[in-house]
């Protein structure tokens with residue numbers, strides 16, 4: 049039985065807590081909060097017997113094997129370090145740290161102590177995303193990636209730089225992490241940002257360049273509801289993780305049709321027959337139906353979807369692996385290295 053301690057009692061701590069609770073090989077033993085009433089409420093809801101108004105008391109318990117850290121971003125690094133020094137395995141919310149070098153230091157500490165460390169980038173473990181990453185070769189040589197993640201968020205932590213807020217760390221992390229899973233480390237990247245509230249960016253466009261062959265164009269925002277899709281375009285076709293891509297249950301693929309560049313069939317569009325009412329809209333409909341004809345594939349996930357990352361943690365702990373092959377710490381460090389520069393430059 050793998051015994052879990054929970055640090056922080058915000059929204060995601062509940063979602064992931066229910067997923068941990070649902071695994072037969074896992075037991076949640078203690079939760080820590082800044083406030084005893086939050087800890088008590090969480091413990092009651094998820095049926096834990098021990099709860100504290102102090103994170104350290106969870107880390108100090110001998111019966112805790114692994115801690116799940118669900119505090120604001122800026123607090124992750126120090127909590128990971130404390131947990132590792134107490135001999136605990138760690139699953140930590142995204143982004144695990146705000147600096148890549150800090151994460152690499154923590155990875156070294158985990159390796160020295162033979163402790164497991166992974167980012168809770170749950171999206172990468174969803175069945176739809178596993179399928180997407182294995183099917184992406186169908187598009188041929190990848191030329192472009194386009195993705196967006198945006199919805200209005202009102203949480204205080206999102207707008208405070210001292211807590212590691214901002215839409216790049218909060219939402220851009222999903223887009224850059226998935227782009228990294230497809231294409232690896234970009235050669236060049238930059239972002240354009242605006243700030244509507246607080247001292248952080250609230251919308252950003254992110255551009256990544258891969259040599260002379262591929263570009264990624266990513267948009268993240270607290271200011272508007274975006275399409276929330278993620279598409280990879282190659283020279284043969286395009287594959288999309290349909291909205292919302294970060295919890296998708298549907299992929300669509302469209303193979304490009306033949307391009308007709310011959311002038312033989314070009315008709316005069318102003319002759320009597322062509323100038324029909326609504327001709328343009330019918331043409332557009334046909335274009336969507338036949339030219340953009342997408343084939344959809346449903347790839348559902350069970351319950352709230354957070355359990356797939358928990359199963360990966362369980363598998364690694366049961367086989368004595370200190371990192372996940374799907375999401376090694378270096379993947380997270382590379383992504384954080386990009387995000388950090390996008391924010392500071």
Ligand SMILES: NC(=O)c1ccc[n+]([C@@H]2O[C@H](COP(=O)([O-])OP(=O)(O)OC[C@H]3O[C@@H](n4cnc5c(N)ncnc54)[C@H](OP(=O)(O)O)[C@@H]3O)[C@@H](O)[C@H]2O)c1
Nearest residue numbers: 056057058059060061081082083086118119120121141142
């Ligand atoms: N994987 C996902 O889908 C996902 C989704 C949302 C967020 N996240 C990540 O999970 C983490 C928490 O996000 P959340 O949406 O659950 O946030 P949240 O609802 O604001 O909860 C954060 C928790 O952190 C603790 N905390 C400690 N110091 C704090 C401070 N100064 N201000 C506010 N809270 C503080 C609080 O718990 P106590 O009062 O119990 O101490 C609070 O409930 C973030 O790193 C975020 O990026 C992940």
